[in-house]
Amino acid sequence: MAPVSVYLDHAATTPMLPESVQAFTEHLVRTGNPSSLHTAGRAARRTVEESRERLAAALGARPSEVVLTGGGTEADNLAVKGMFWSRRAQDPARRRLLVSAVEHHAVLDPAFWMAEHAGAEIVLLPVDADGVLRLDALAAELEEHGDAAALVSVMWANNEVGAVQPVREVVALAHRYGVPVHSDAVQAVGQLPVDFAASGLDALTVSGHKVGGPVGVGALLARRGLDLTPVLHGGGQERGVRSGTLDTPATAAFAVAVEAAVAALPSSAARIGALRDELVAAVRRAAPEAVLRGPADPALRLPANAHFTFPGCEGDSLLYLLDSAGVQVSTGSACQAGVPQPSHVLLAMGTGEDDARGALRFTLGHTSTRADVEALERVLPGAVERARAAGLSGRPRVTSGDR
Structure with missing residues (x-):
């Protein structure tokens, strides 16, 4: 059975809208x-x-x-x-x-x-x-x-x-x-x-x-x-x-x-925000020890964002394990000279270095569906178990691609 294909890294880049593609291709030939x-x-x-x-x-x-x-x-x-x-x-x-x-x-x-x-x-x-x-x-x-x-x-x-x-x-x-x-x-x-x-x-x-x-x-x-x-x-x-x-x-x-x-903001923010809340609940069911980072009040955070740290896990290991299961996410951390480093954002928030290394960012977009959240909930427990067992993987990280 082929792995699922779920994209939960819209903060890095999101698929082009059909009307944007149309405008782009129309002017490419001029x-x-x-x-x-x-x-x-x-x-x-x-x-x-x-x-x-x-x-x-x-x-x-x-x-x-x-x-x-x-x-x-x-x-x-x-x-x-x-x-x-x-x-x-x-x-x-x-x-x-x-x-x-x-x-x-x-x-x-x-x-x-x-x-x-x-x-x-x-x-x-x-x-x-x-x-x-x-x-x-x-x-x-x-x-x-x-x-x-x-x-x-x-x-x-x-x-x-x-x-x-x-x-x-x-x-x-x-x-x-x-x-x-x-x-x-x-x-x-x-x-x-x-x-x-x-x-x-x-x-x-x-x-x-x-x-x-x-x-x-x-x-x-x-x-x-x-x-x-x-x-x-x-x-x-x-x-x-x-x-x-x-x-x-x-x-x-x-x-x-x-x-x-x-x-589309009024309707899309409400839809994505509700889906984000479902994702947060799904992660907590799949990995009860995971810690939601950022404002707990959904009104004080972006509707498409859910950021967790997973104690005892290396974020890069989780990213690779989820990717191999068909779910694409981001660590959101920084890297210098190929050596994994904890996120400067989490450190500035007072998060300890060990906890900060276990970060994953899930971000939704206009193509996201409830099926994506359900797929994440299915594969996350196994990925967390394997990442925790492996400890620090030492693999070079994949950048968050926020630009």
Whole structure:
């Protein structure tokens, strides 16, 4: 009997929506550089600008605030580096770069790079045991060093444990001291209401392949008047801050996907959230010793996310064992030089290293069904038993693929 095929790693990437595939393939056969002035170029430019308008309308932004990028990682780099450099140029005293300790590496790594190469001083803002930013710590930092802060970056929702962050409260605190705020909303769009204007944010990151669009396209929403120093230099596209020929087919498909995901949000979030609750119950039946990480209140976590640690197990071993049984999940942990390392998110939450090594993340999407949950419940007990018996496997891990 062939193994089942269940995909429970939608936070890494989710299947393209049919309407996004249609838009993508429709424009793939059309020639035209959107920067060219001839007929084909103008047609491509029209497609790009119409897509920009659709993205803006779906995300509560103005079209002029949508800076198209090659994905979420590039958008995060542009936000962190571009905002820091521009603020530092205006006021050399503003060197402190405030980021939450549970940010995706697309924010953390540029921040540490800026510390090594651009004179930044990193402040890792602590989180509580649920992975939620401690606003008191942010308030204390700003009260003491607000005049030296260049920017704050706090993700809208965590990619590993699903914790929804208090973005509006962060914005209110930071803006008292004239500090701009960026938020990585890659995991939030399509799962939570995301309105750029209403949030008060200065910059926001979104990615195509998390919402049913293609890989390799994303955007940084940057409010009008926000100074950004370019990271890429060339033809001066995208307000002069992101040079490079725009991918017309991917942009069109990206806009269609975001529009569809946002339109379906009320019904899809309710369906996925209910299915997530069934998955949590199924894991607890199959492995009673498993510990749910992140907020216990479903309203405070992404509806598609369930993150567990399994005592006595190595997460990589569980991943391989489940994969061999036809169920695909993620560990969500980080890896350096091929050596398994506990997740920086779990460690920041106060989870011990041994427990953090036994992490698995289950994430649902628009193709997920109750049959997927039932299949997981059937194979999980055996995988846990074998992983516990094996102890630490020592295998190199599979990355979570969150970008």
